Amino acid sequence: MERHALVRQHLQIIEQMLRDHQLWQGSSPGAEAFESTQPFCLDTMQPHEWLQWVLIPRMHALLDAQHPLPADFALAPYYEMALDAGHVGREPLLKVLQDLDALFASDKS
Numbered sequence: 001m002e003r004h005a006l007v008r009q010h011l012q013i014i015e016q017m018l019r020d021h022q023l024w025q026g027s028s029p030g031a032e033a034f035e036s037t038q039p040f041c042l043d044t045m046q047p048h049e050w051l052q053w054v055l056i057p058r059m060h061a062l063l064d065a066q067h068p069l070p071a072d073f074a075l076a077p078y079y080e081m082a083l084d085a086g087h088v089g090r091e092p093l094l095k096v097l098q099d100l101d102a103l104f105a106s107d108k109s
Contacts, residue, residue, distance in 0.1 A: 003069070003103060004063050004066075004069070007063060007069065007100070007103055008060070008063055010096060010099060010100040010103065011055075011056050011059055011060060013096050014051055014055075014056065014096055014097070014100070015052070017089055017092060017093055017096065018048055018051065018052060020089070021088045021089040022088075023048040023052075023089070024052060025049065025052060028053050029044070029049060032044065033045050033049075033053075034053070034054070039078070040054075040078055040082070041054060042082070047078075047082040047083060055075070069104065070104060071104060072104060073100075073103075073104035074101045074104075074105075075100065075101055076097040076098040076101050079097055080094060
């Protein structure tokens with residue numbers, strides 16, 4: 001399967017996991033949440049919010065426009081720290097994030 005298609009598939013899996021664990025939100029955070037200068041908007045969004053409102057739409061936009069994808073992309077290390085051990089769906093989410101990271105690990109273009 002082509003890399004772009006694999007990335008899109010992983011984004012869909014992440015979205016479904018958030019929905020399955022009732023973490024998918026019907027309305028976006030306020031505009032100020034998106035003005036954060038912190039990585040992952042950690043000062044303005046919960047980790048699952050960043051996935052829904054930043055990562056998924058931005059990655060889909062890159063894919064739709066056929067722009068180059070990021071290189072040496074790594075989300076899982078942050079989520080390993082950000083999600084406590086009792087977080088709903090933590091382990092399956094970490095697995096899919098690790099799989100997504102692996103798609104970018106060897107990309108040098």
